[in-house]
Amino acid sequence: YIGLRFGAMILSPNGGDYQTDFIAGPLFGGEYYFNQHFSAGIELQLNIAKSAGNSFRFNNPNGTNIGTATALYATIYF
Secondary structure: OOEEEEEEEEEEOOOOOOOEEEOOOOOEEEEEEEEEOOEOOOOOOOOEEEEEOOOOOOOOOEEEEEEEEEEEEEEEEE
């Protein structure tokens, strides 16, 4: 399958300024069904991250980073 991911990472500390970083990017993956109740899969992702001005989550405040990621997963259906 092919798709698109979008996410927001929000940090809201007590008494501090909140930070919101955004991630978006395309993905490609596959899933194998062992039977009607269990499957496993893998995704390859290209992520574009935009950091908040006061965020050091990606060591690039108010900047944009591009990176890759891989996700392995298993699903139980019932």
